[in-house]
Amino acid sequence: MKRRLLELAHARSGDKGDTANVGLIARKPEFYPVLVKEVTAARVARHFKGMITGPVERFELPNLKALNFLLHGALDGGGTISLKTDAQGKVFSTALLRMEIDVTRRKRK
Amino acid sequence: MKTVRIAAGQGFWGDWLEAPYRQVTDRGTPIDYLMMDYLAEVTMSILQKQKTRDPAVGYATDFVTQMERILPTVVERGIKVTANAGGVNPRACAAAVAAVARKLGLGGKVTIGIVTGDDLLGRLDGLIARGHDLKNLDTGRALRDVRDTVLSANAYLGAAPVAAALQRGAQIVITGRVTDTGLTLAPMMHAFGWSADAWDLIAAGTVAGHIIECGAQASGGNCLDRWDSIPDLANVGYPIVEAREDGTFDIVKHPGTGGRIDVACVTEQLVYEMGDPREYITPDGVADFTTIKLAQAGKDRVRVSGVKGKAATDKLKVSIAYFYGYKAIGTLVYAWPDALAKARAADRILRQRLDQLGLRFEAIHTEFLGATATHGSLALADIDPDQIPEVQLRIGVRARDKAPVDRFTREIAPLILNGPPSVTGFAGGRPKPEEIVAYWPALIDKRMVEPSVELVAA
Numbered sequence: 001m002k003r004r005l006l007e008l009a010h011a012r013s014g015d016k017g018d019t020a021n022v023g024l025i026a027r028k029p030e031f032y033p034v035l036v037k038e039v040t041a042a043r044v045a046r047h048f049k050g051m052i053t054g055p056v057e058r059f060e061l062p063n064l065k066a067l068n069f070l071l072h073g074a075l076d077g078g079g080t081i082s083l084k085t086d087a088q089g090k091v092f093s094t095a096l097l098r099m100e101i102d103v104t105r106r107k108r109k
Numbered sequence: 110m111k112t113v114r115i116a117a118g119q120g121f122w123g124d125w126l127e128a129p130y131r132q133v134t135d136r137g138t139p140i141d142y143l144m145m146d147y148l149a150e151v152t153m154s155i156l157q158k159q160k161t162r163d164p165a166v167g168y169a170t171d172f173v174t175q176m177e178r179i180l181p182t183v184v185e186r187g188i189k190v191t192a193n194a195g196g197v198n199p200r201a202c203a204a205a206v207a208a209v210a211r212k213l214g215l216g217g218k219v220t221i222g223i224v225t226g227d228d229l230l231g232r233l234d235g236l237i238a239r240g241h242d243l244k245n246l247d248t249g250r251a252l253r254d255v256r257d258t259v260l261s262a263n264a265y266l267g268a269a270p271v272a273a274a275l276q277r278g279a280q281i282v283i284t285g286r287v288t289d290t291g292l293t294l295a296p297m298m299h300a301f302g303w304s305a306d307a308w309d310l311i312a313a314g315t316v317a318g319h320i321i322e323c324g325a326q327a328s329g330g331n332c333l334d335r336w337d338s339i340p341d342l343a344n345v346g347y348p349i350v351e352a353r354e355d356g357t358f359d360i361v362k363h364p365g366t367g368g369r370i371d372v373a374c375v376t377e378q379l380v381y382e383m384g385d386p387r388e389y390i391t392p393d394g395v396a397d398f399t400t401i402k403l404a405q406a407g408k409d410r411v412r413v414s415g416v417k418g419k420a421a422t423d424k425l426k427v428s429i430a431y432f433y434g435y436k437a438i439g440t441l442v443y444a445w446p447d448a449l450a451k452a453r454a455a456d457r458i459l460r461q462r463l464d465q466l467g468l469r470f471e472a473i474h475t476e477f478l479g480a481t482a483t484h485g486s487l488a489l490a491d492i493d494p495d496q497i498p499e500v501q502l503r504i505g506v507r508a509r510d511k512a513p514v515d516r517f518t519r520e521i522a523p524l525i526l527n528g529p530p531s532v533t534g535f536a537g538g539r540p541k542p543e544e545i546v547a548y549w550p551a552l553i554d555k556r557m558v559e560p561s562v563e564l565v566a567a
Contacts, residue, residue: 010334010373014382017247017550023380025373027334051485059386061399063415064376068383076474079548080151081433083474083505085482093333095484 002100009035011093018078019054019070020089022096026065035067036060038101044069047099048092069096113300115142115293115317116349119192120324122147122169128324128347129175133182137363138349142296143183145192146289146322147172153286154430154546156196157230157261167198168283173205176281180210183280184218191271191292195283197230197261199223203283203565210567219567222279224270226560227286229262229427229553236557243427243551252551258432260546264425264553267392268314269305270560271295279564286428288391290318293350301354305393312396312418313356315389319396320360320378320413321348327360327378328409329368334377341367346409357414359406370409388419392426392555395419424552433547434471435514438505439521440478442534445498449480451529452502458528459504462520468513476503501534507545514542 005024008031013022024039026032041058048056054072061068075089076082086092118129132143147169160167172194176183183190195202203221210219229236233256237243243252243262252259263286272295274282282295294314297303303310320327327348329339346366352358360370379398383389386398395418402415443451456475463473476482478501481489506517518540525532 010377012331012333012377012381016382016384017548021380021383023377023383025334025376025380027373047487048485051487059383061380061386063399063401064379064403066376066380068380068386070384076472080545081436081507081547083436083438083472083507085476085478085503091483095487098484098487098490 001102001104003103004097005039005099005101006097009097011097013089013091013093015075015078015089018075019072020074020092022069022071022092024067024069024096029065032062032065034101034103039067039099041069044096047096111301111354112351113142113296114138114140114349114351115144115296115321116140117321117324117347118143119145119147120322120326121149122152122171124324126175130179131363132347133179133186133188135363135366137365138361139186140188140349141300143188143190144292144321145172145190145194146292147192147194148196148286150428150548151430151546153197153263153428154260156198157430160197165201168196168202169194172202173209176206177209177213180213180215180219184215189275189296190281191295192282193284193287193292195223195285197228197285199225199283199285206281206283207565207567216567219281220279221565221567222274222277222282223563223565224266224274224282224284224287224560226270226558227263227266229264230259233259233262236553241553241557243429243553246550246552252429252549255431255549260430260432262427262429264427264558265392266558266560267291268295268298269393270562272298274562274564275299277562277564289322290315290391291393293318293321294393297352306420308394308418308420309416310356311394313358313416314352315391315393315396315418316398316401316413316416317350317352317358319389320375321350323378323381324348325368326381327375328362328370329374332369332374332377334373339369343367356416357412360411360413362409370411372403372405372411375403375411390422392421394421423555425555425558427551427553429549429551430546431549433545434507434509435511435542436505436507436545437514437518437540437542438503439518439540440501440503440534441521441524441532442499442501443529444531444533445496447495448497448500448531449477449494451531452477452500454529455502455524455532456504459520459524463517466516468516470506470508470513472507474505477501478503511542518542
């Protein structure tokens with residue numbers, strides 16, 4: 001079964017230079033292992049294909065049931081140089097939440 | 110156990126003007142400290158420009174206006190204030206606050222601490238000559254490549270000099286480029302006598318600072334989780350750290366205020382602008398965000414514990430601003446039918462004209478607001494693009510020279526009469542070229558920077 005990340009997680013994003021960060025937070029603790037398994041750096045890089053020019057890094061925060069993604073080359077130079085509306089990467093968070101992931105094996109009654 | 114309450118008053122220069130007043134006057138949770146963060150990355154260059162024109166300015170003037178409003182309460186209740194409102198001219202800022210104190214009849218009752226030593230602008234050539242390359246952390250280029258265009262250069266100072274000012278009896282501490290987190294950590298170091306190498310405690314105070322440094326972002330503002338049930342954001346209560354000397358702390362707000370403090374919202378703030386969570390580096394130490402434990406300890410009360418830290422590095426980050434070039438952004442609005450297709454056609458036509466004029470830009474960036482501006486092609490996956498009711502075409506250009514940017518600003522309006530139909534929204538007139546002041550992050554050997562503390566009486 002496929003579910004949209006928005007149902008399983010919430011998120012906040014921000015910037016550091018030309019890099020956007022997206023913190024992805026499980027809405028329930030039991031969703032966290034699903035996020036760890038499905039929302040890999042490679043998957044996120046594919047999701048944002050054409051929107052970012054650099055690689056994607058992922059960090060795990062099991063204590064917060066959260067993953068942190070760094071999307072490099074996401075902000076057209078970032079800061080004041082950027083010509084983007086979202087020059088500070090504020091809504092990459094919800095763009096990530098559009099992703100659909102397979103939760104078949106984690107399906108609960 | 111001893112506790113102190115540190116309240117967030119401003120998350121950035123331009124934040125809600127009512128917040129500091131409410132934080133100090135509300136009696137629900139009496140506060141000991143008010144922390145106000147004013148400095149974003151390019152703020153220093155704006156202030157430096159102002160100071161070049163007038164040596165008496167170059168600080169966050171809003172802070173002085175705020176102090177005029179809250180100083181009587183601050184003095185009456187013995188609340189201490191930490192603020193990096195000093196910008197590139199902390200002494201002038203302190204003098205302005207002292208003048209306000211005297212005007213309010215509080216002369217002799219307020220001691221102001223001033224923290225300086227962050228400003229490296231006058232020392233840059235000497236530092237470069239002595240082999241400090243100040244390489245751009247993102248690109249690796251040495252600063253000498255853009256030396257002639259540098260407008261400001263400030264090292265990020267930590268909590269230590271702010272704590273020293275409090276120790277010496279300052280009630281209001283005004284600083285230049287002190288880290289946002291340092292403004293919250295310093296009161297804890299001072300109140301609890303934490304030593305500068307108690308790394309877990311330093312990390313805990315740093316995490317507290319990170320949570321409240323963006324104001325209401327920790328108390329329901331910009332919170333995505335169940336956002337539509339967050340109560341009374343019109344009267345949002347800004348966060349308050351209720352800190353204990355063992356390094357644990359609660360995030361709370363004044364009772365009866367709006368907003369929400371829960372684990373979900375605090376977690377969102379913890380991951381905001383996060384890099385490697387195991388290494389949150391400040392001048393004071395290195396915090397490991399993977400050790401933080403959060404628990405809901407009551408209504409609008411989140412308990413934070415377990416924070417571990419490591420020793421500070423031997424470097425300080427330096428925030429350098431330099432003149433980069435020019436940019437301009439023009440917009441037009443296209444209406445149904447085929448709003449997106451018309452906007453795309455207008456973009457193609459405009460780009461062809463710019464090309465025919467032989468104009469050279471470093472970048473031309475087109476967005477279609479209402480369609481793909483924020484989420485790119487992901488946004489079109491589930492909708493019929495032909496049915497979008499309206500689209501704002503937004504085209505930006507960037508160049509090192511002003512001339513092509515100027516010419517670009519004259520190419521938008523003609524499209525209304527000589528481009529695709531159903532177009533409007535040009536009421537603002539021709540776009541204005543803007544100067545770009547860019548940010549150059551670098552590192553410097555900590556021994557090259559000597560923070561300095563002085564006290565003045567109002």
